[in-house]
Amino acid sequence: MPESTTLSRREELLRIAAELFASRGVKNTTVRDIADAAGILSGSLYHHFDSKESMVDEILSTFQEELFGTWDDIMRSKLDARAKVEAVVRASFDALDKHHSEVAIYQNDAAYLMESERFAYLKDRNDQFREVWMRLLREGEKAGVLRTDLDIELVYRFVRDTVWVAVRWYRPGGPMAIETVADQYLTILLSGISKEGTQRG
Amino acid sequence: MPESTTLSRREELLRIAAELFASRGVKNTTVRDIADAAGILSGSLYHHFDSKESMVDEILSTFQEELFGTWDDIMRSKLDARAKVEAVVRASFDALDKHHSEVAIYQNDAAYLMESERFAYLKDRNDQFREVWMRLLREGEKAGVLRTDLDIELVYRFVRDTVWVAVRWYRPGGPMAIETVADQYLTILLSGISKEGTQRG
DNA sequence: CAGCCAACCAAACAGTTGCTTGGTAGGTTA
DNA sequence: TAACCTACCAAGCAACTGTTTGGTTGGCTG
Numbered sequence: 001m002p003e004s005t006t007l008s009r010r011e012e013l014l015r016i017a018a019e020l021f022a023s024r025g026v027k028n029t030t031v032r033d034i035a036d037a038a039g040i041l042s043g044s045l046y047h048h049f050d051s052k053e054s055m056v057d058e059i060l061s062t063f064q065e066e067l068f069g070t071w072d073d074i075m076r077s078k079l080d081a082r083a084k085v086e087a088v089v090r091a092s093f094d095a096l097d098k099h100h101s102e103v104a105i106y107q108n109d110a111a112y113l114m115e116s117e118r119f120a121y122l123k124d125r126n127d128q129f130r131e132v133w134m135r136l137l138r139e140g141e142k143a144g145v146l147r148t149d150l151d152i153e154l155v156y157r158f159v160r161d162t163v164w165v166a167v168r169w170y171r172p173g174g175p176m177a178i179e180t181v182a183d184q185y186l187t188i189l190l191s192g193i194s195k196e197g198t199q200r201g
Numbered sequence: 202m203p204e205s206t207t208l209s210r211r212e213e214l215l216r217i218a219a220e221l222f223a224s225r226g227v228k229n230t231t232v233r234d235i236a237d238a239a240g241i242l243s244g245s246l247y248h249h250f251d252s253k254e255s256m257v258d259e260i261l262s263t264f265q266e267e268l269f270g271t272w273d274d275i276m277r278s279k280l281d282a283r284a285k286v287e288a289v290v291r292a293s294f295d296a297l298d299k300h301h302s303e304v305a306i307y308q309n310d311a312a313y314l315m316e317s318e319r320f321a322y323l324k325d326r327n328d329q330f331r332e333v334w335m336r337l338l339r340e341g342e343k344a345g346v347l348r349t350d351l352d353i354e355l356v357y358r359f360v361r362d363t364v365w366v367a368v369r370w371y372r373p374g375g376p377m378a379i380e381t382v383a384d385q386y387l388t389i390l391l392s393g394i395s396k397e398g399t400q401r402g
Numbered sequence: 403c404a405g406c407c408a409a410c411c412a413a414a415c416a417g418t419t420g421c422t423t424g425g426t427a428g429g430t431t432a
Numbered sequence: 433t434a435a436c437c438t439a440c441c442a443a444g445c446a447a448c449t450g451t452t453t454g455g456t457t458g459g460c461t462g
Contacts, residue, residue, distance in 0.1 A: 009439075024313060027228045031420060043421075044440050052420065108309070111369070112225060154377075154385050157370055158363070165362040168312070176355075184355050192393030210409070232450060244452075245410045253450065 010048050013038055015101075018059050022104035026056055026113075057118060060110065063102035067095050068125055075132050081140035082190070085159070089189070090182050092163045096170060097178035103167045130156065159189060211249050214239055216302075219260050223305035227257055227314075258319060261311065264303035268296050269326055276333055282341035283391070286360070290390070291383050293364045297371060298379035304368045331357065360390060 007015065016037050020029045031052050035042040049055050074087045096103050106122075113119040114126075133156050140146040146155075162185065170181060208216065217238050221230045232253050236243040250256050275288045297304050307323075314320040315327075334357050341347035347356075363386065371382060 025226070025228065027226065028313065030418080032418090040439085041441060043423090043442080046421065047439060112229065150385055150388065151377075151381075154382065155389070157367070158386065158389060161366040161369065162359070162363055165366045166358070168362065169358055176352075180352075181355065184351055185359065187351065188356070188359060188390075188393035192389035231448080233448090241409080242411060243450085244412080244414095247451065248409060 013045065013048055014055060014059060017055050018101040018105065021056065021059070021109070022101035026105065026109045053118065056105070056109075056113070059102060060106060060113075060119070060122060063095075063099055063106070064122065064125060067091075067099075068129065070095075071129065071132075075136070080145075081136055081143050082145045084136055085140070086186055086190070089159070089163055089186055093166075093178050093182040093185070096163070096167055097172050100167065100170075100172050103164065107164055107167050133160070162189065214246065214249055215256060215260060218256050219302040219306065222257065222260070222310070223302035227306065227310045254319065257306070257310075257314070260303060261307060261314075261320070261323060264296075264300055264307070265323065265326060268292075268300075269330065271296075272330065272333075276337070281346075282337055282344055283346045285337055286341070287387055287391070290360070290364055290387055294367075294379050294383040294386070297365070297368055298373050301368065301371075301373050304365065308365055308368050334361070363390065 013034070017029075017034045020033055020037060024033075030042075031045055032042040034055075035045055038045075049058075070091050071088055074084055074091060077084070077087075079087060110119070110122055114123040134152065137146060137152050137155055141148055141152065166181065166185070170176070170178070172178075214235070218230075218235045221234055221238060225234075231243075232246055233243045235256075236246055239246075246256075250259075271292050272289055275285055275292060278285070278288075280288060311320070311323055315324040335353065338347060338353050338356055342349055342353065367382065367386070371377070371379070373379075
């Protein structure tokens with residue numbers, strides 16, 4: 001049986017939960033909501049999962065693992081600074097398209113979740129990647145492709161937030177292709193942070 | 202007694218509630234949390250307010266009234282398109298600084314609240330201002346100050362979201378002045394969307 | 403002084419929450 | 433055929449939720 005097409009019941013329930021968490025927020029979604037959407041009773045969920053919290057945990061940790069793995073590959077590649085920025089941004093938009101629910105949960109609830117012991121790993125990898133980004137941007141500054149009149153920490157936040165915030169309006173399968181969004185965002189972004197004359201159209 | 206410096210108990214409670222709503226989310230904040238922070242019992246809140254929902258309502262409607270009033274003034278002014286964009290962005294950052302809690306609640310909970318009848322006015326004025334923005338951007342395009350290779354709807358979302366998302370990390374009274382943030386954001390933004398920043402447009 | 407009022411307390415209420423328990427239907431394996 | 437397994441049901445529990453009620457306090461005012 002190809003696992004890629006056949007979801008186990010457990011995976012199906014996780015997908016249902018993720019969609020609800022994404023659209024209403026974790027706190028606003030009850031275990032009865034999830035059970036209803038799956039066509040079972042709320043207690044039956046506990047045959048598959050320890051708790052509601054562990055569902056959230058599994059959804060977010062799985063997603064973060066995959067995304068940060070992809071980013072790692074890019075960062076470790078031989079691309080130059082500018083190409084890395086572009087590749088990471090495109091990979092992020094790709095995640096926005098293919099794992100929309102997970103990104104939405106991450107954006108809406110992760111900040112609060114991170115305060116608890118259980119979800120500290122979210123913050124850990126976030127901090128780790130902030131360092132990678134900062135090195136990349138400093139590298140770009142040195143290489144003369146990035147303008148130097150900007151606070152680099154602020155540029156990092158700008159690039160990071162600008163991509164993810166699109167989860168609020170972008171809908172997979174909607175009228176606008178994710179590649180189009182990525183193209184336009186990169187156009188604005190790169191001419192905004194690049195040193196004048198260094199970019200090519 | 203000057204009212205500008207002395208808050209009524211009611212206003213003080215609203216401020217306390219707003220801070221909690223902002224940091225933990227509306228659904229994640231109980232009336233007992235608010236009462237505890239104010240040093241009273243939860244039931245006593247109902248001497249001042251009809252319901253928890255009406256607290257949220259008052260916080261958001263008051264804020265929206267003020268912000269959109271300021272925006273209205275700018276839009277009706279004689280400034281050119283580019284200056285208007287800049288003025289609105291600066292006014293928004295100013296709101297981010299002076300009404301941080303309200304902006305945070307708006308960013309985190311408004312989307313969900315808008316689905317209910319009571320908070321429909323939030324969506325109404327949002328939609329109304331989207332139209333104003335679109336006219337402004339088209340005006341800028343015609344005047345030749347905006348690059349024409351971008352989807353104007355996407356530019357609108359980009360400008361709007363980029364400003365507000367800063368509520369996630371900006372802290373009033375922190376190490377970075379809001380004017381600095383505004384300056385740098387505008388630098389990136391305007392060279393990103395302006396015609397003069399285009400290479401081989 | 404009496405009357406009034408804003409602000410609050412103490413105790414409870416009904417509904418909702420996440421979760422537990424003991425049991426069952428139907429399929430697969432030995 | 434018996435043992436076992438996955439997936440579920442039915443019922444309920446304790447904790448927590450927003451809210452209500454009747455009463456108390458201390459300061460102000462006529």
